Amino acid sequence: MATTPIKALPPGRHRLTIDVDGREREFWVYIPTQVEEPVDGWPVVFIFHGGLSNAPTMVRFCEMNDYGDTAGFVAVFPNGTGRLPTMKTWNAGMCCGYAKREEVDDIHFVEELLADLPQRLVVDPARIYATGMSNGGMMSYLLGDRLADRFAAIAPVGGTMGNDTCSPSRPVPVLHMHGTDDQFVRWEGGVGPRSKSKLDFFSVDHAIENWVAANHANTTPTVEHLPATVDDGTSIEKYTYAATGPGSAEVVLLKIHGGGHTWPGKESRLDLLGPTTHNLDANAEIWNFFQQYRLNG
Template sequence: MTTTPIKELPAGRHRLTIDVDEREREFWVYVPTQAEQPEEGWPLVFVFHGGLSNAPTMARFCEMHEYADTAGFVTVFPNGTGRLPTMKTWNAGMCCGYAQREDVNDVHFVEQLLADIPQRVPVDPMRVYATGMSNGGMMAYLLGDKLAKHFAAIAPVGGTMGNPTCTPSRPVPLMHIHGTDDQFVRWEGGVGSRSKSKLDFHSVDHALQNWIAANQAQSTPTVEALPGEVKDGTSIERFTYAANGNNSAEVILLKVHGGGHTWPGKESRLDLLGATTHNLDANLAIWEFFQQHRLSR
């Protein structure tokens, strides 16, 4: 990922395509227009859309690229696959939809993006991260597991693990954000009352316990109630399972009491997704978490 860019992208939004496994795959790259490029290259954050959504919709949903414009990192919004342009999914284990049925190798897609993007924009290979919503959060989990050598940290939102276990090649710092009233990917696991897939999803606890073990983190968390300045029926608890010496990584849970299947801090236009907390800014929390972690050289 230290390749000299062959056609450097200017600041702004770029829709790009790449051929992977005999499919043309789309992805959107946002290069900051206001922040100054770091000497070692831009940090790179992959943002994965939810199931039956797509990359442009995800950009509007979370606005991570707008936050990145001043915070100073490149955002990549990859597109999943599907028969309709606005309804894409990721093959993230047990979920979801077209991508799973067609056995699309989305891990290989991301591997190809990891090789391609540094040829277009200067990237710091020590600071590559993944986040995503719902099925996209499951994709972030899968990448942390299968491509641990590339990702310095992951931060799934509203999506649990799609596989029964994980065996990353190195500890990968993890922050999971999830609402207790999520009716699509339920906190307790199982079939959500508003789930389109009707899949029996794993619980939040299943994901945490697997990653606490894989990261060799401390099994007992420190618990902190975050200040709630907005009276919107939600509150935030932070559970930190600290790193346990060398060859270990922390696991953090931000439990959104009363929160639905939403991106904290960004109002959803769909009431069926449930309540959005304004006592947490997911973009800020994710980036602050990512800034604390980088791969070692």
């Protein structure tokens, strides 16, 4: 049940800080300006930046805050940790960088954000979701595993699991998007040719197999070839591992043939990240997926 905040934030952009484990942690909150607050409170989407990036860069990278402004959800962009203001990482299992080396407890950081946000705005606790790019996608997977009772669904993009296995306390619906030509977090796993961390990442198949098992989903997917609306050298296959009944949740994989380490539908300003598909709008796809799910419902 949503609670009335102590001091409500007005619509718009807010840069906020919170002290967690002796560190001042930053996060940016975008409250819709074009949609009225829902009766049950705002749905909230956490959007995690990639490794060696930061929250403001992620805002520009995916523009999910703009989508939320009209779709009607609050977009929260947490900032990772690192020695440089523009190069932050998340401790999401095997990866990455400063956060991993310093053993930063980013799960606790998110728990503190979940406690802090209702003091600033009216939140619908049944509609809290997580997505992210690369290391941020890995963070989404970790949250789905460790905080399954708080997140209604997750949607990693270009990031695989950071752990050997997962054991969420309840089935969590998963939407995963990944390019077959990703040179940073390779589809097949291993060390990406352009990876800065040079870590031996798990494969996409590893993530899907683990979550299909954890969610008690159908192990045989239905496969769809989505229509190509733009001739940009990419095509999309959709694999749906359907829920099998109560106590189960679906896992959906969008395989982007020819796609790089990018956010579908948003042109990257960095050529080294590889091709971006325009046959898929990640923001719309993620939100349409999230809207189907709520905790205890």
